[in-house]
Amino acid sequence: MGYLFRRLLFATRFNDSKIVFSRDVTPDSRMLFARDIRERVRRIAPFLQYDGDPYAFIADGRLMWLVDGMTTSTAYPYAERFGDHLNYIRNSVKATVDAYSGEVSFYIIDPEDPLAATYARVFPGLFKPASEMPESIANHLRYPEDLFKIQTRMYAMYHMTDPEVFYNREDLWGLPREIYKGQQQEVSPYYVNMQLPGEQGVSFVLFTPFTPSRKDNMVAWLAVSSDVDEYGRMVAFNFGKQHVVFGPMQIEAQIDQDTEISKMLSLWNQSGSTVIRGNLLVYPIDGSILYVEPLFLAAQASQLPQLKRVIVSDGTKVEIGSDLPDALAALTGWRKSSGTSTLTEADVDQPGYGGEGAVDQDGLSAGAALDLYRRAQERLRAGDLAGYEQLQRQLEQVLKSMADGE
Structure with a gap:
């Protein structure tokens, strides 16, 4: 807290005179505020977009929170917009927050992202390279759900490789629906351990199925790995039109x-x-x-x-x-x-x-x-x-x- 002047500033900021007059507040005291995880990282790096689902884990005996940070842009040349707010997005940053001390660390896991590299030069000392991320944290990384939702929306159309089929939109896909709490809703991606085609081991993936547009049968599924050695690798499996698979x-x-x-x-x-x-x-x-x-x-x-x-x-x-x-x-x-x-x-x-x-x-x-x-x-x-x-x-x-x- 420092001495009187700094305590006066904090008292004004939080409208609390006890910060100035209480004997319990000493020069060694520390003020911890902005304790909401997403608000905390957003105040430090407001130029990033953050996944809506921070998750807690234990690393080296400490409770930590991890928030996925995305670099975005609306001005990437010759790229289709998603909605009205972006046509470029990459999961280049992982932010960790110590649940006890509030210490925040930002790691750049995609050094090839030009936006992340630019931010690192503009704000020296804010970002750490992925090589400095402790293994106890790296083992808990998972692919962000919000980014995967955007990618599945785009893949539902851009999986078509034949120009004529694409132009006529003859093979549009959609996301299936389900009954949840008595109401129909769109199936959200979910994390699951599964053996991917052609592999021996089990992978931790984020998974979603696809159906033809306005139909209920399942035609394909898409999975993205969260394993450390294959993080971000996507696998698509198409059942083919000759097979009928229930959705x-x-x-x-x-x-x-x-x-x-x-x-x-x-x-x-x-x-x-x-x-x-x-x-x-x-x-x-x-x-x-x-x-x-x-x-x-x-x-x-x-x-x-x-x-x-x-x-x-x-x-x-x-x-x-x-x-x-x-x-x-x-x-x-x-x-x-x-x-x-x-x-x-x-x-x-x-x-x-x-x-x-x-x-x-x-x-x-x-x-x-x-x-x-x-x-x-x-x-x-x-x-x-x-x-x-x-x-x-x-x-x-x-x-x-x-x-x-x-």
Whole structure:
């Protein structure tokens, strides 16, 4: 706080005379203000645009916040505008905020961006190169959702490479819709761990499906990697017009037509509670598609939703379970009736149920999937990403074998 003059300035700024007269305020005191994460970084670097979803993480034992910063322009030559406010955007800056001290650091992760390089020369000392970013922070980077939304909008039109098709707009795509909290809405991109086509390992990606314009079937999906070694790499998968793949709204229609699920939802809605249908997730698995939708129940008194059921579908049938492993067991035929799985601890301890090595083909069942899923979540909570990825690969092997055995 310094001495009297500086304290007078702070007292005037915050309209608080205690800053001047309180004995608790000493020359060593520090004033922490602008504590909202986005407001804090915006005051320091107002020339950047920021992603609307800052996220917290732990690095070296400290709670940190990360905000994605984008350089933008409206004057890039021969570039189409997105809306009315930009025709150039790059995710060149990552800003971190220490949740305790408020210390802010800006890192330039795209040194080839001319705007970011110019800002770094205009404001020397404000930006740090990506090489100075600690590994504990780099491991938590993820691709910004707001930027990906813009890119998916543009790709829905510019995926057409044939000039005549593009000119006539014969193959326009759109973003699918889903039912969320009883209302139709556009499917938002979501983060998921998945194995990309042609790769062995599991990648952490931001994912979105596409449908033809004004239609509900799914024609393609787009994913962008958030892994450190492949950050920003995009993968597009086109199903082709000769294949009919159900989109989210078509699966929502199948769910609505299921008599068992309809009875359950009607009963819950009549009991003084509110049923919340969560986001319908599309998950590609080895050339096929798995659809997952959680069901939440919120009492009118508390309005705190609780996960009650999980609905899954492979496009041909719909099943419901008390959790994801239970629903998958019903979908693959291991459990014929709805309700809770009858797996016992003795079943889990048998060979082939989630061991560290290869999965025994004779023991492939939802029991193995259940055990692998639980163990993977334990590894994830413990921060063991390598162990989590290994168990995820084993889980995918089990699910593939179960699908092949149908």
